[in-house]
Amino acid sequence: MPSVPVDGEPAPADGALPTTSADAFGQRPFSLYVHVPYCASRCGYCDFNTYTAAELGASASQSGYAAQAIAEVRLARRVLGDLDVPVSTVFFGGGTPTLLPAQDLASMLGSIRDEFGLAADAEVTTEANPDSVTPESLDRLRAAGFTRISFGMQSVATNVLAVLERTHTPGRAIEAIGDARAAGFEHVNVDLIYATPGETRDDFARSLDAAISSGADHVSAYSLIVEEGTRLAGKVRRGDIDDVDDDVAADRYVQADEAFTAAGLDWYEVSNWARPGAECRHNLAYWRSDDWWGIGPGAHSHVAGTRWWNVRHPSAYGDRINAGLSPAQAREILTAEQQHDEQILLGIRLRDGLEVGSLSAASLCVVDTATADGLVHGDWAVSGRVTLTQKGRLLADRLAIDLLTE
Numbered sequence: 001m002p003s004v005p006v007d008g009e010p011a012p013a014d015g016a017l018p019t020t021s022a023d024a025f026g027q028r029p030f031s032l033y034v035h036v037p038y039c040a041s042r043c044g045y046c047d048f049n050t051y052t053a054a055e056l057g058a059s060a061s062q063s064g065y066a067a068q069a070i071a072e073v074r075l076a077r078r079v080l081g082d083l084d085v086p087v088s089t090v091f092f093g094g095g096t097p098t099l100l101p102a103q104d105l106a107s108m109l110g111s112i113r114d115e116f117g118l119a120a121d122a123e124v125t126t127e128a129n130p131d132s133v134t135p136e137s138l139d140r141l142r143a144a145g146f147t148r149i150s151f152g153m154q155s156v157a158t159n160v161l162a163v164l165e166r167t168h169t170p171g172r173a174i175e176a177i178g179d180a181r182a183a184g185f186e187h188v189n190v191d192l193i194y195a196t197p198g199e200t201r202d203d204f205a206r207s208l209d210a211a212i213s214s215g216a217d218h219v220s221a222y223s224l225i226v227e228e229g230t231r232l233a234g235k236v237r238r239g240d241i242d243d244v245d246d247d248v249a250a251d252r253y254v255q256a257d258e259a260f261t262a263a264g265l266d267w268y269e270v271s272n273w274a275r276p277g278a279e280c281r282h283n284l285a286y287w288r289s290d291d292w293w294g295i296g297p298g299a300h301s302h303v304a305g306t307r308w309w310n311v312r313h314p315s316a317y318g319d320r321i322n323a324g325l326s327p328a329q330a331r332e333i334l335t336a337e338q339q340h341d342e343q344i345l346l347g348i349r350l351r352d353g354l355e356v357g358s359l360s361a362a363s364l365c366v367v368d369t370a371t372a373d374g375l376v377h378g379d380w381a382v383s384g385r386v387t388l389t390q391k392g393r394l395l396a397d398r399l400a401i402d403l404l405t406e
């Protein structure tokens with residue numbers, strides 16, 4: 001998900017939406033995101049809004065979390081009104097949702113089903129750390145209605161897992177994926193991280209092989225980002241660990257793309273590959289600017305041009321929810337121009353690309369140059385869509401900025 005913006009206008013205490021957005025709700029597919037802000041330990045590279053039990057102490061207990069999230073699901077129903085808009089996709093992310101008992105995840109999902117109803121073909125995903133599931137917990141999640149599970153595997157190279165400060169063994173992610181398939185999960189994703197300092201091409205080749213042969217039908221692969229304020233950033237600053245090398249990262253991207261394509265996993269977003277039909281519909285809903293409500297601390301939401309984000313700390317979130325208030329910290333009502341720019345930023349990263357008709361004459365000049373540079377396929381005037389080549393995917397962010405500044 002895009003990161004949480006820092007400013008914005010105050011959000012109303014009852015969570016009410018501006019009339020224009022409230023009236024337009026239901027015109028686009030609707031999704032729910034549930035943030036679970038807990039991890040057993042924090043990986044050295046991660047700056048997500050997540051906390052260990054020791055960091056939170058008694059101020060925000062894991063055992064009380066499901067009830068708070070359910071209270072926000074009910075608030076969402078009151079704010080959005082009675083219109084019958086079944087939920088297309090649900091995504092429990094974190095943090096580590098599976099650190100909570102399966103029963104808690106089942107009751108949060110149950111409240112979404114009770115309040116909104118799930119579409120008959122709803123995609124229901126939970127993220128999981130390989131260490132945080134057992135065959136029994138996976139059975140319970142499947143029985144509760146989860147259809148998809150996403151494991152943080154990152155790498156199978158012991159030296160890489162050590163730099164990342166991952167707690168699981170190389171084999172544990174593979175085992176967990178097998179258990180998830182045995183439990184009947186329809187779709188399984190694995191997350192990989194590449195270009196970790198010290199990772200060789202061969203280390204990454206072994207991780208790619210493991211991901212491909214694991215039974216997963218979807219892979220997300222991201223270059224390691226050294227986030228400010230993390231333990232990893234401290235080590236890089238002190239010179240204990242090298243920084244991520246951009247040329248190595250580009251080389252690894254090509255290595256990944258070739259391995260996945262050869263194995264029948266096609267790219268459909270710059271950092272995501274899937275077997276045909278296994279694309280993550282929830283992520284596509286973000287990238288297509290559909291409507292979604294984000295439940296939980298720091299979660300952000302978008303309904304028909306209004307975007308808002310919740311207070312970030314679990315105890316501040318719990319205080320608001322327990323007082324019967326909306327947990328929204330602030331909001332932003334997007335202009336038509338902002339919505340258009342966002343669609344270019346996100347859409348150019350998709351295999352479907354951008355509709356030629358949505359681009360200004362100046363942006364089409366940028367597309368002309370990008371075609372000459374081999375960044376976009378040359379058939380856009382005929383196909384009506386501007387789509388990235390592999391070289392273009394490596395430079396997608398720069399091209400998106402060029403398209404916006406024109």
Ligand SMILES: C[S@@+](CC[C@H](N)C(=O)[O-])C[C@H]1O[C@@H](n2cnc3c(N)ncnc32)[C@H](O)[C@@H]1O
Nearest residue numbers: 045046094095127128129152191222223224225
């Ligand atoms: C919420 S975690 C996935 C579930 C679970 N918490 C885990 O890590 O196993 C989301 C994913 O974000 C990715 N991620 C987090 N921080 C990152 C960073 N600094 N650079 C690259 N990828 C990162 C990791 O691949 C991670 O699997």
Ligand code: SF4
Nearest residue numbers: 039042043046094095
């Ligand atoms: S990568 Fe996953 S397990 Fe590690 S700290 Fe971040 S959210 Fe938690």
